[in-house]
Ligand code: G6P
C-alpha cells in the first residue's frame with residue numbers, strides 16, 4: 001500500500017489545554033484538522049518510528065473515525081506496532097497502564113473527558129509519552145509550534161481494519177493488535193486490592209452502586225465489580241457505552257451526579273455510591289447520607305493506603321494540586337511524608353511519580369490515583385474505597401467523622417462561572433490580582449492574610465518552572481481563596497473560584513459547606529468584583 005504525502009495548511013488553534021487538544025466535533029471534522037495535529041506529534045516524537053503505539057478512546061462520537069485515521073497515519077509514519085482497544089475503547093488509566101506494561105513509545109487517547117459527546121458535542125486527543133504520562137509542557141509546546149507550520153502529512157488510503165475483531169491484523173507491514181480493553185487493567189487492580197475481602201463485604205449484604213454514565217467505564221465495572229467481585233448486575237448503572245453518552249454529561253460531581261446524591265440521602269441508600277466520567281479517570285464517592293469531597297477522599301485514602309495489599313511497603317509521598325484542599329497535608333504530616341503542591345493538571349504529578357517521590361495524588365476536580373499508572377483513575381478510587389470499607393467494616397460516614405475528629409475538617413467548594421466572555425473573565429482575574437498587592441497582614445473576616453500571590457511551580461526533577469498557575473489569598477491554615485481560569489473548556493472562559501476553610505473544634509465539624517464558606521465567597525466576590533464584571537449574581541456550577 002503506497003504511502004501518500006498530503007499537502008496541508010496549518011490551523012492556528014491547535015494549542016492543547018490542561019489535558020490535550022479539545023474542540024467541538026465539527027472542528028475536528030474539518031479537512032486535515034486531526035491529521036495535522038497527529039502529524040505534528042509524529043514529527044516531534046521520532047521515537048515512535050519502529051516502536052509500539054497504544055491507541056484508544058472513550059467511545060464518544062467520532063472515536064472510530066479518528067482511530068482509523070490515526071492507524072493509517074501510524075503505518076505511514078513507520079510505527080512498528082499499534083495496540084488498540086477492541087471497538088476503539090480504552091479508559092484513560094487503562095491506556096496509560098498499557099503504555100507502561102508494553103513499553104510503548106506513546107499513546108493516542110481520543111477523549112474530551114467528561115465533556116458532552118455526540119455530533120454537537122466535544123472531541124479531543126491527548127498524547128501520552130513512554131511511561132504512560134501525558135506529554136509535558138515542553139513537548140506540548142513543540143507540537144503546537146509544529147502544528148502552526150505544518151505543510152504535509154503522511155497517510156495511507158483506504159486501510160482494511162476490523163476494530164471489533166480481537167487479534168492481530170497487518171496494515172502495510174505494521175501489526176495492529178486489537179485487545180480486550182479490560183484484561184490488563186483488571187489484572188492490575190487485582191494486584192493492588194484485596195479482592196477476597198471486598199467480595200466478602202459484598203456477600204455480607206453491603207450494597208454498592210456505580211454509575212458508568214454510558215461512557216467508557218461500563219465494561220470495566222461490569223467485569224470487575226460484577227463478574228469478579230460478585231456485585232449484582234443492578235449495581236452498575238448505565239453500563240453500555242454510547243457514542244453520545246446517552247445524551248448525558250458524564251461528569252461525576254454534585255451537579256451532574258445529582259441523582260446519586262439523592263440516592264445517597266434516600267432511605268435504604270447503598271453503603272457506597274460512586275461514578276466515573278467519560279474516559280474513566282475521574283471519580284465521585286458518596287456513602288449513605290454523605291458526600292465525600294475529593295480533597296477529603298485523597299486524605300482518607302492516603303491514611304488507609306498502607307493497609308491495602310499493593311501499598312504495604314508504605315508511601316513515599318502525597319501530592320495534590322494547589323487549589324485542592326489541604327486535608328491531605330495533615331495526613332502527610334502525621335505520616336511523616338513529603339507533601340507536594342503542583343499546578344492544576346495531572347501531568348504535573350508524573351515526574352514525582354516517576355522519581356518515587358509520591359505514591360498517591362489527587363485533585364479537587366474529582367481526580368485521585370496512585371503510582372500504579374500515570375493518569376488519574378476513577379475505578380481505582382472506587383476499589384480503594386471498597387477495600388477500606390471492607391477492612392474497617394465501618395460505613396463511609398463513620399470513616400469521615402473519625403477522620404475529621406482526628407485531623408480537623410477542611411470545608412471546600414469550587415464555584416465555577418462558566419461560558420463567560422473571555423474579556424470579562426480576564427477582567428475578574430485582573431481585579432483580583434490588583435487587590436492582592438496590599439492584602440498581606442490585613443484582615444479577611446476573622447482571619448489575617450498571610451500570603452497573597454500568584455502560584456508558580458518549580459519542578460525540581462526536570463528543572464522546569466510553570467508560572468501563572470492561579471491567584472491565591474491565604475490566611476494561614478484557616479482559610480484560602482484561589483482563583484484561576486479553566487484550561488479545559490471549549491466554549492467561552494470558565495472562571496474557577498476555590499474556597500477552603502479549616503476547623504478543628506469538635507463543635508465545628510458538621511456545618512453545611514455552603515454556610516461555612518459563605519464569608520469567603522463574599523470576600524472573593526468583593527476582591528475580584530465578580531458580580532460587577534461578569535453580570536452574574538451566582539456561580540453557574542458549585543461542586
Ligand atoms: C482535567 C485534568 C485535571 C484538571 C481538570 C480541571 O480533568 O485532567 O488535571 O484538574 O481537568 O482543569 P481546569 O483547567 O479546567 O481547571
Ligand code: ZN
Pocket residue numbers: 112113114277278279280281282
Ligand atoms: Zn476524564
